[in-house]
Amino acid sequence: MQNIEEITGLIVKHLRQELSPDEATQLQNWVDSSKVNQQYFNDINNIPDLMSIVHAYESAGKIDLIQAWNNMKAVGWEAQSSEEIAKLKYLNFGWKSWVAIAASLLLLGFGAYLRFIPKKKPVQITETKVEIPSDVKPNIKNAILTLDDGRTIVLDSVKNGLLVSQGAAQIVKSGTTISYNASKTLSSGASIYNTVSVPRGGNVIDLELSDGSRVWLNAASSIRYPVTFNSDQRRVEITGEAYFEVVHKEDSKPFIVSKENLDVTVLGTHFNVNAYEDDGSIRVTLLEGSVKVTIPQLAHVQKMLKPGQQAISLNGKLDVDKDVDTDQVLAWKNGKFAFNKTNIQLIMKQIERWYDVETVYESDIVKKLPFSGEISRYNTASKVLDLLGKTGFIRFRIVGKKVFVSQP
Secondary structure (H helix, E strand, O other): OOOOHHHHHHHHHHHOEOOOOHHHHHHHHHHHOHHHHHHHHHHHHHHHOOOOOOOOHHHOOOHHHHHHHHHHHHHHOOOOOOOHHHHOEEEOOHHHHHHHHHHHHHHOOOOOOOOOOOOOOOOEEEOOOOOOOOOOOOOOOOOEOOOOOEEEEEOOOOEEEEEEEEOOOEEEEOOOOEEEEEEEOOOOOOOOOEEEEEEOOOOOOOEOOOOOOEEOOOEEEEEEEEOOOOOOOOEEEEEEEEEEEEOOOOOOOOOEEOOOOEEEEEEEOOOEEEOHHOOOOOEEEEEEEEEEEEEEOOEEEEEEEOOOOEEEEEEOEEEEOOOOOHHHHOOOOOOOOEEEEEHHHHHHHHHHHHHHOOEEOOOOHHHHOEEEEEEEEEOOHHHHHHHOOOOOOEEEEEEOOOEEEEEE
């Protein structure tokens, strides 16, 4: 069991994206060991809220920022002058140093201080007032890669470069992109499977499979796939929502996306699959090429889609919408919420997944209201809800992680 200083070091490496895969596993094991650790890590991981918590601790007298700074200086931090130490209040660093300082000050509230020397010195000191928010901001949590042997890697914690080699593939990270670089094709033997999962409140992640096909995962989604495709088909399994750009293979290996009772078969095309459990239906939207959508248990139930069409699987039936707003379907991938006469309950489900919040309806009437509009997903929740509230038909109130929806 790591002590507090070891955990502190791992958290700082996580914030600076410098964890090795083994260190990422150590940190994840510590996080998973208790709900207290998990909540604490989630608080640390949310950079904007973390900054406010630090200043809230200071206001409550739980942390002396000047003393904390002196403690850090004693273990290696060099300020530019004694006057800077005396007037230290709020600093303007590069973001990696900034979050490391914030993490260290917050950790002081738990009886430990950070033995850490930032890579950059402060470039400027300001006296900017920071307000403690009562809003909900988009989180910065990212995906978890689960290897075939059960090991896990928190992808936003590890630095860019080679993560691990598996079978005939090397797994490489570059920003929010994870690539499988296959050096050869396995001719026999059981396939090695990995899974990438994006939590509620998580960022979209881009995955490049060993055949060159690319997948974007939305929040609260996952994909299970072979490290290399060494059978007569390229089959992956998803939950939640994913956008695919499939590479056509000369050997005509079909690419199949599976979700329980639905298969989407393609050779090379661009399409989106929305298969969230709480939506009750599965929707396959084609952007380019052609796909065949099938219910395996009912082989005769299948539809061929053309670009701009959407297959809808609901209660064992398969229908096709031939006039779909593809911009709205792909808004999530492009960093937006886009609504076009969309039911408020469907809108709130998107908001719940992105901001990791819970919706409480104080009026049944509002559940049926449709709304239209477009706004960035990287705004705070209040800005997104304000767009909806401007219609005058609905009112929102945010309390902690709950959004209360009512009539004006």
